[in-house]
Amino acid sequence: MGTAIINGELWGARALEWADKQEPNHLPLWEAMLGAANIHKGEVVLDVGCGGGGALALAARSGAAVYGLDASKELVSIAASRVNGTFVAGEMEELPYSDATFDVVLTANGLQYASDRLKAASEIRRVLKRGGRVVVGLWAENEKCDMSALFATLKALVPPPAGTKPPTDLSIRENLLQLLASAGFRARSDGEVDCPFLYRDAESYWIAMRCGGVVEAIARRTGEAPLKSAVLDVARPFTRADGSVLFRNKMRWVLLA
Numbered sequence: 066m067g068t069a070i071i072n073g074e075l076w077g078a079r080a081l082e083w084a085d086k087q088e089p090n091h092l093p094l095w096e097a098m099l100g101a102a103n104i105h106k107g108e109v110v111l112d113v114g115c116g117g118g119g120a121l122a123l124a125a126r127s128g129a130a131v132y133g134l135d136a137s138k139e140l141v142s143i144a145a146s147r148v149n150g151t152f153v154a155g156e157m158e159e160l161p162y163s164d165a166t167f168d169v170v171l172t173a174n175g176l177q178y179a180s181d182r183l184k185a186a187s188e189i190r191r192v193l194k195r196g197g198r199v200v201v202g203l204w205a206e207n208e209k210c211d212m213s214a215l216f217a218t219l220k221a222l223v224p225p226p227a228g229t230k231p232p233t234d235l236s237i238r239e240n241l242l243q244l245l246a247s248a249g250f251r252a253r254s255d256g257e258v259d260c261p262f263l264y265r266d267a268e269s270y271w272i273a274m275r276c277g278g279v280v281e282a283i284a285r286r287t288g289e290a291p292l293k294s295a296v297l298d299v300a301r302p303f304t305r306a307d308g309s310v311l312f313r314n315k316m317r318w319v320l321l322a
Contacts, residue, residue, distance in 0.1 A: 114175025
């Protein structure tokens with residue numbers, strides 16, 4: 066069972082809220098990834114797990130031709146309405162493109178959700194032109210991210226099936242680099258970027274958290290009330306005097322050849 070089958074409907078359930086209220090928090094990561102990619106006018110760029118198209122909107126400013134793929138047809142529709150590019154809903158493990166199509170491939174906080182991560186990484190390599198660049202972006206290690214408090218709470222509410230790798234295991238730098246090397250990539254450089262998640266108040270924080278596909282899956286198991294209570298409890302240590310909620314995080318990018 067592929068990524069789109071598992072995740073597409075979950076991430077599409079509240080797609081517009083996700084695109085408007087949560088995706089923009091990733092802007093510092095997108096900017097760092099695009100800086101590493103050094104995209105030029107006329108190049109062809111693919112974003113695997115493009116969401117609402119935020120990263121590709123930035124890439125298009127360079128004059129590149131942009132393509133986006135996401136598990137959720139709803140998010141693909143949003144991206145197509147906001148960015149002048151070509152977008153499709155599909156499988157990360159079975160990219161619907163010919164070999165050696167793209168000068169640059171981006172994937173931000175998507176690879177960890179692949180059902181078969183090695184196959185997904187290998188597919189990215191397959192569609193990359195010779196001499197092309199890939200930039201992968203992910204959360205950094207738990208101890209560098211305030212959001213890890215939420216991840217731990219969600220895991221406690223609905224433990225993953227036995228033997229399942231948690232998405233955060235790829236946040237460990239060595240694990241990520243090992244996976245990418247297994248797919249035939251060589252890391253040229255990598256770095257970390259501050260990526261704070263700021264919400265006006267506790268209710269805004271809850272709404273932003275609720276729209277993610279992972280949380281959607283948990284809500285269907287726990288019901289709305291206990292989930293909301295647990296998620297709001299996480300915010301208390303991160304709530305500032307003015308009522309706003311701030312999670313300080315690091316995200317990692319890796320430039321590959």
